[in-house]
Amino acid sequence: GLQLPLHRLCGVFYTHVGFYLNQVLMTSALQTFAFVCAFFALGQALDTNFADGAIGLSASYFGLLYFVFVLASMLPLVLEKCVEEGLRAALGSVANSLLSLSPVFASFQSKMMGYYFESTVHYGGAQYIPTGRGLATAREPFSKLFQTFAASHLQEGFELAVLLCFGSAVRYEWPFYLCMTFSIFSWTFAPFLFNPRQFDSPRQALRDLASWAAWMCAPGADPGAAWVAWADR
Template sequence: MHYGHPDVFDRVFHITRGGISKASRVINISEDIFSGFNSTLRQGNVTHHEYIQVGKGRDVGLNQISLFEGKVSGGNGEQVLSRDVYRLGQLFDFFRMMSFYFTTVGYYFCMMLTVLTVYIFLYGKAYLALSGVGEAVEIRALITKNNALSAALNTQFLLQIGIFTAVPMVLGFILELGFLRAVVNFITMQFQLCSVFFTFSLGTKSHYFGRTILHGGARYQATGRGFVVRHIRFSENYRLYSRSHFVKGLEVVLLLVVYLAYGYNDGGTLSYILLTVSSWFMALSWLFAPYLFNPSGFEWQKTVEDFRDWTNWLFYRGGIGVKGQESWEAWWDEELAHIRTLSGRIMETILSLRFFHLPIWCCIQASYTRK
C-alpha cells in the first residue's frame, strides 16, 4: 500500500473483483492508498519497485508544506473512519497490524495525542491553581514529607513526549553516518530552527487530523508548483494558520499566564520554567514560525504593505461570488463550512465550553484573593 500515485493497475484483477470505486479524490481524498486497501482486502499484491532514489524538488515553502501535510492528515482522518481500515485490522496478524498502524494512521494519532496531552496538562494545572486545590495538596505534601506526591504534581516529564518522535531520526543518522557525524548533523539542524519547524508541523497534523475525525469532509489542498521563495503576505498567513495555530497558540499562552499568576510553586521561578518551558516553546513556535520562515518577513516596507492589505481584507464585505482571499467574512464562512451536521455543532459547542469555564474560575479566585 505505497502512499503515492499508483503507476500501474492490474485492470483485469480489479474489475473481476468489483472495481476500485473508492480510488477517487471525490469520495476519499487519499485515493491512492484506498486502492491499495481494496487490493489487499481482495487478496491482491501491491508491490513497489524502487530502482533509483531521488529527492523531489518541490514543497520548499512553509505554506506549501503545510497545505500538503494538511491534505495528508485529513486523508488519514478519513482512513480512521473508513470500513477498509476496520476490515484490515480484523484480518492482519499482530506484526503486520503493528506495521500497518505505524505506517498509516498511527503516526498522526500519536501527533494528536501529543497535543491533547499538553492541553489536558495545562488545563489541569490551571484548574488546580484557580480552585486552590493544587496549593493545598502541595502544602500537605511538604508537611507530611510525601516526596512521591510532590513528584506526581510536578509532572513536567509528561510534556517531553514530543522528544520521543525525534528518536527514530537520531538513530537513523547514527546507523547511516556514525555517532559523531550524527551528533554534528543534529546540532546543525537545531541552529537551522528545525525544532521550531517540526513543532509547527505538529500543530498542522493534529489540527487537520482531529477536525476530519470530528466532522469528516477532508478537502483537496492545491499546493501549487510555482516559485515559492517569495514574501508571503500577513493576510495569507492568517487565513491559513489562524484556526490551526494562532488561536490555539494564544490559548496555550493564556493558560501559562494564568498558571503563573495563580499557581503555587514552592520551587520558585526555576520550578515554573522547568515545568512550562516545552509548552512555551510550542506556543511561540505556533505563533511566530510563519514569520521566521517567511522571506523578508521583517522588512519594514513589506510590513507596511502587509498591514494595508490586511486592513483591506478585514473591511471588505463578503457576498455571492466573493472568495475567502478577498474578504474576512467570506473566509469565515468557508472556515465553518465543515460543520454541516447537528452532531458536529454539538461537538464544537462542547469543545468551546472550556473558554467559558476558565473566566468563571478566574473570577472566583480573584474574589477569594480579595477576601
Template sequence: MREGNVTHHEYMQVGKGRDVGMNQISSFEAKVANGNGEQTLSRDIYRLGRRFDFYRMLSFYFTTVGFYFSSMVTVLTVYVFLYGRLYLVMSGLERSILLDPRIEQNIKPLENALASQSFFQLGLLLVLPMVMEVGLEKGFRTALGEFVIMQLQLASVFFTFQLGTKTHYYGRTILHGGAKYRPTGRGFVVYHAKFADNYRMYSRSHFVKGLELLILLVVYLVYGSSYRSSSMYLFVTFSIWFLVASWLFAPFIFNPSCFEWQKTVDDWTDWRKWMGNRGGIGMSVDQSWEAWWISEQEHLRKTSIRSLLLEIILSLRFLIYQYGIVYHLNIARRSKSILVYGLSWLVMLSVLVVLKMVSIGRQKFGTDLQLMFRILKGLLFLGFVSVMAVLFVVCNLTISDVFASILGFMPTGWCILLIGQACSPLVKKAMLWDSIMELGRSYENLMGLVLFLPIGLLSWFPFVSEFQTRLLFNQAFSRGLQISRILAGQKDIGEE
C-alpha cells in the same frame, strides 16, 4: 569525417516536484490529515484491523491513521494537563494540598524526580532513533553534527508547527467530515507571503489554539502557588511555552523577507484593508474579512446535530476562566457568593449590548453619515470611562483587577462567539447575527495586533532580516538576494 556518422545523445532529466514553502507543506499536511480522518471513520480500516495479526496490525496502525491519532492525543494531553492545573489553582485545591504537612515534607524529592524526567522530555528521546540511524550510516560524529545543524535551522520549530496542522485537520474531519482536495503547487517558493494570507491559513488551526494555551499558562503563572519559588515551573512548562511560540510565530519565521521594514508596512496596510472590507456578492475571501469569516463556518452548516452539540460542549471550557478569576478579584472582597458570578455575567451582557449598538450604528449610518457613527462611538467611549471611574472610586477597583478581568472575560466572549456560530440559524432568527459578527471582528483585530506587534518590533532591526535570509537559504543564494536588494534600491534612486 566526410560521409561519416556522428552519434548524438540527448538526455532528459525528470524529477518529482516537492513542496518547499511553508504554506505548500502545510496545505499538503492538511490534505493528508483530512484523508486519514476519513479513513479513521471508514469500515475498511475496521475490517483490516480485525483481520490482521497483531504485528501487522501494529505496522498498519502506525503507518496510516495511528500516526495522526497519536499526534492528536499528544496535543489533547497538553490541554488536559493545563485545564487540570487551572482547575486546581482556581478552586483552591492546589493551595490546600501544598499546606498539608505530609505533602510539604515530600515535595522536594518529587520536584527532583520531575526535574530529571522533564529533562528527557525536551525531545532528546524522540531524536535518538534519527541520531542512531545516521550514526550507523555516516558515523556518530556526522550524526551529532547534523543534529546540531538541524536545531540551529529551527527544525524543532517547524515540526512542532506541523504537529498542530495534523491535529487540527485530523480532528476536524473526525468531528465534522469534509475532506477535500487542496492544491499545493510545486514551484520554488522564494516569494513573500502577506500577513493576511498567513492569518487566513493558520488562524483556526494554530493561532487560536496557541493564544488559548498562552492564556492558560499566564493564568497558571499568576495564580499558581506551586513551583513559584523554584525552577520546576520552567522544567514542567518549557515544552508548552515552546509549543505556543512555534504555533504563533513559525509561519513568519519561515516566510521570506518577513522582517523587512517595507514589507512589514505593506503587510499592515493590506491587513487593515482586508479587515475593513465588507462582504457581499462577488467578494472573495482574499478581499474581505467577512467573506472569509463566513467561509470558515462552512463545516458547521453541513455537519450533524450530534457534532454541533459536541462542538458546543467543547466550547464551554472557556467559561472556566471567568468562573475562577472573578472570585480572586480584589473588588469581590473574598466573597464566594453566586452573586459575584452573576454580576460578572451582567458585565458580559453590557459588552454585548454595546456591540449590538455599534452594529446598528454601522448599518444605519453607513458611509454617508460617518460623523454620526463617530459621535456614537465617542459617546459609548465616554460612558465606558465614566463607569470605570465610578468603579475605581466607589468599589475600590484596582489595576490588577482590570488585567485579571481581561483574562477572565476574553475567553467567555470567545465561547459566546463559538456557540453563536454553531447555532447560526437560531441567532439569525433572533436578529443577533450582526452582533456576533462584530464580536468576531473585534477578536480577529485583537489577535492580528498581538501577532503583528513582535513582527513590527523586530523589523526595526536590519540584522534580523539578514539572519532570517541566511537561516532559510544557503550562503550563495543569500548573497545574491542581498545584491538584488542593493540593485533594486539603486534603481529606485535613479528613477527618482
C-alpha cells in the same frame, strides 16, 4: 492484522492511521494539561493545598514525557548519522537542525496534521487539491497567513497563553513552562518565521503589518478585505 505479534501490530498501526491519531492526542493532551493546571491554580484560593497534585503531576510526568517524545523523534536520525558518518557528523546534524529551528517547524507541522485529521473525521469533506509539482516559495502577506492558520494554530496558541497566565499563580517546575512556552511559540510564530523571504526587507515586513492591521479594522462584506466578514463566514 490479527495474526501479527503485538509489537508488529503496534508498528503497523503507528505507521498508518495511528501516526495522525497521535498528533491529535498530543495536541489534546497539551490543551487539557494547560486547562487543568490553570484550574488547580485558580482553585488554590479555596484551599492552599489544592494545587499540590498539579505541581507533582507537572514535575513527574509532563516535562519528562515531553522530552522523551522529542528525543525519541530525533533518535533515528542521530543513530543513522552515527553509523554512516560517525559521532561528529551526527552531533553536527543535530546542531544544524536545532539552529534551523527544525523542532519549531515539527511542532507546527504536528499541530497542523492533528487539526486537519480531526476536522476530516468530524466533518468529512476530504478531497484532492491540485497543487502542481513545483515548490511553492511565494511570500504571503500577514493577513493571508492569519486567514490560513488562525483556526488551526493561532487561536489555540493564544488560548494556551491565557491558560498559562492563569496558571502562573502556582509555581510549577521549569520543564512545564519550557514545554508550554515552546508550543505556544511554535503555534503562533512559525507561520511568520517560515514564510519565504520573510526577513529580506524590514520595510516589506512593516508594510505587511500595516496591511494586516487595516484588514483587521476594515468594514465590508468581502472576507479577503475585512476581518469581520472573514470571521462571519
